[in-house]
Amino acid sequence: MNPIDLPFDADEMLAGLKPWIECESPTHDAAAVDRMMDLAAYDLAAHATVERIPGRMGFGGCVRARFPHPDMGKKPGILIAGHMDTVHPIGTLDVLPFKREGDICYGPGIMDMKGGNYASVEALRQLIRAGLQTPLPVTVLFTPDEEVGTPSTRSLIEAEAARNKYVLVPEPAHEDGGVTIGRYAIARFNLRTIGQPSHAGARLKDGKSAIAAMARKIIEIEDMTGPDCTFSVGVIHAGQWVNCVSSVCHAEALTMAKKQEDLDEGVARMMALQGVANGVEFEVTRGVTRPVWQPDQSGTMQMFDVAKQIAKEIGFELNGASQGGGSDGNFTGNMGIPTLDSLGVRGDGLHTLNEHIKVSSLVERAQLIAGLLMRLD
Template sequence: MDFTELPFDTHTMLQGLKPWVECESPTYDADAVNRMMDLAAHDFATLGATVERIPGRMGLGGSLRARFGHPRANMPGILVSGHFDTVHPVGTLGALPFRIEGNRAYGPGILDMKSGNFIAFEAMRQLIRAGIETKLPVTFLLTPDEEIGTPSTRELIEMEAARNRYVLVPEPARENNGVVTGRYAIARYNLVARGKPSHAGVSPKAGRSAIREMARKVLEIDAMSGEDCTFSVGVIQGGQWVNCVSSLCTAQALSMAKTDEDLEAGIARMLALSGVENEVEFTVSRGVTRPVWKPGRPETMALYDKAATLAGRLGVALPHGSSGGGSDGNFTGAMGIATLCGLGVRGAGYHTLEEHIEIDSLIDRGRLMAGLFALLD
């Protein structure tokens, strides 16, 4: 049987995907992420995979590695690199339940990226049931912290990728059914403002508000954005009592650039903001960084060409391009390993309460993944 004839079934895939979506797994809730890993571990075990649970660190959840038996198990093969953490807190199902409306299926994390992981799982299931042996060994590595920059598992991903010839990342598809062949560099920052407390009702002028100073810095940081590097502040926490002038305010910021050189220049600009103004100490420290995955790398384009040929056999176009919004493909692509990202399903609204997938993309993306598993050599 050819991979184009595998009996993928939309209803069956939605029924299999539903428990994954309904197992909420926000990054900062290690127990919730581990419940998701348990669920997936059982499913992979039903396919006969050798399943390994890797304990988490830094207070985050653990990872899951599933290897499929192969007569050439010791040779470099195919790595599916995915994450099971989402940005949606536990309880989001109340506002964003798993539901089907026309060609859309909704749910927290359904697009980013539980459906992508699931179609890769389903592709292996279809191949195994059809008795089609992959030319190379296939390994899945599913991690708990991509949404916060992969601070605890980058080394694990890179070590696993180094053992393989190809890396497939089933993050959401680009517009027009596209895939990703490069990604921008991203840096994160921790911001701290330390002021002087006072009673906000009795002696407000005696204090030095950390919140006020942070607000000034947020506007300054946003104004730094340009064509070479963008900056944004996405998290702010400050104050505990409304009748107190706050002495502490913290925030998290992010910058993105198309080249490592522009990113490093942006990092220098951010770090230069540290100092004392208005008797408030402001400190910027560098957080996790994703390197540029340069577009047009020959090993990636050779992999893309194979994927585009397979897509052609399915009767669909497969455009490609570089993209912002980093993924763990940044790491493997920057290592010089043939990497293809954006292999997940089509959809929109990820990271929002409108997150959904296009149901009709489950089958064609599942078949494409099956083709890659079966024919890459």
């Protein structure tokens, strides 16, 4: 039986996905992420041996599911790697509720990346129901911290990937439905300015504003953006009282480059900004880094050729390209393990209050994943 002919049903899949979307799971709320992992574990338990791996570093835990196979533990298989954390805080459902309008369905995390994760689970479920045995053993690993750079689970992902021959990552599809065959490098930085407090009304001139200094640094940092390396500041925290000149300001910055050498140069430029000016100290410390995953690995391209043939049978042309917006595929691809990323659903508005998917793509992507699971050997 051709896997694309399995009885995938978009309405049934959306009904199964709804509880996942309505279980909000922002990265920094470990209890919320664990509630989401409970739902995923329950949906996987009927067909796989499920483990709950405790969280660390203040993050939620993981779910690892191994599906029955005569070669499980005996030879490398296929790893499906996805994250269950989202960027949306608790309460986002009040303004972005799960809502379907024709072929569009809205909800926090529905595109990035619960929709793709659910399509992967459904692909495995339908294969098992049909009595089809994948050529290779399959493991699913859902993690809790990708949206902040995977600080607590990178080593686990890499260890699991090393046991496998292929890695599939159901992150959101490209706009044209294409997949990712390489990703740019990303580095994060923690920034701090240290000023001098004073009363903002009575002794303003005695103070040295950490906020003002940080504002100037933000402009300087973002002005370093060029064609080979980008710089942006996305988080800033400072101040408690408006009548007090701020003494400390914290911020977070991100730099991205297509080549590792360009990222390394960008990191050096960021670190060189440290120092004292006008009585305010500026500190830069390295955060997590995602290495370049070059789109030139033969194993990945062979996987891509298989995926293109499956897509043709489904009825669409599958393109592949490198892109930014790092994922855990950076790690596995950089390790030299054949990796296909962006196998998840089509949609738009990820990380916004307009996040949505095309409902019909749930079936398309489940067919694509099922096809890969049956043809990779």
